[in-house]
Amino acid sequence: MADKEPVVDRPEDEEEASAAAAAAAGGEEEDTGAQVAPIVRLEEVAVTTGEEDEDVLLDMKAKLYRFDKEGNQWKERGTGTVKLLKHKENGKVRLVMRQAKTLKICANHLVASTTKMQEHAGSDKSCVWHAADFADGELKEEMFAIRFGSVENCKKFKDLVEEISESLAKTEGKETEEDSSAAGLLEKLSVTEKKSEEVATKEESTEAVKETDTKSAATSE
Numbered sequence: 001m002a003d004k005e006p007v008v009d010r011p012e013d014e015e016e017a018s019a020a021a022a023a024a025a026g027g028e029e030e031d032t033g034a035q036v037a038p039i040v041r042l043e044e045v046a047v048t049t050g051e052e053d054e055d056v057l058l059d060m061k062a063k064l065y066r067f068d069k070e071g072n073q074w075k076e077r078g079t080g081t082v083k084l085l086k087h088k089e090n091g092k093v094r095l096v097m098r099q100a101k102t103l104k105i106c107a108n109h110l111v112a113s114t115t116k117m118q119e120h121a122g123s124d125k126s127c128v129w130h131a132a133d134f135a136d137g138e139l140k141e142e143m144f145a146i147r148f149g150s151v152e153n154c155k156k157f158k159d160l161v162e163e164i165s166e167s168l169a170k171t172e173g174k175e176t177e178e179d180s181s182a183a184g185l186l187e188k189l190s191v192t193e194k195k196s197e198e199v200a201t202k203e204e205s206t207e208a209v210k211e212t213d214t215k216s217a218a219t220s221e
Helices: 012-025 149-221
Strands: 054-068 073-087 093-099 103-111 127-134 140-148
Touching: 054 093, 054 149, 073 103, 073 140, 073 149, 103 127, 127 149, 140 149
Parallel strands: none
Antiparallel strands: 054 073, 054 140, 073 093, 093 103, 127 140
């Protein structure tokens, strides 16, 4: 008859340790019921984009390029969203484009009466223009090229910019005409006043001569 394997009593703390190890190995966590408070409390911060006082006229996805004069080549400026924004008070329209992930500004300039959009050679989804841009924190003359995902989007962008530019040119033309008219009116008034002064001077001279003749006649008598 074979001897039986002796049975050894295991301490309770050792059994608990083994059970805890088995639970950990099975991916289970012991729920202690304790609540851990966050070390740092983060408060909500209002984020401003600078676009709060502007109405969105256009909002499209595109890829922007800038012409590097020194290297004589086009360099990618970023892929993201291009917007045309009209200020609610002064009515000025600016073009703003931000990179998709970082939201970094890669174009920021006003649409002026001199802004002219041209089709990019070899692509009907792209157009080119010059602008005084402020994206890098200082005003610089830049030449941009932008590429859209479709011909329709490119045409919509190009047509809207040209419409704004032509409207500004007409407004500036009217202001120039008004300034010219005002200048002409002032010139006419100046001429009229000068003539009036000349007439008054002649009349005064005539009166003086008459008075002198009258005194001479009285003396002769």
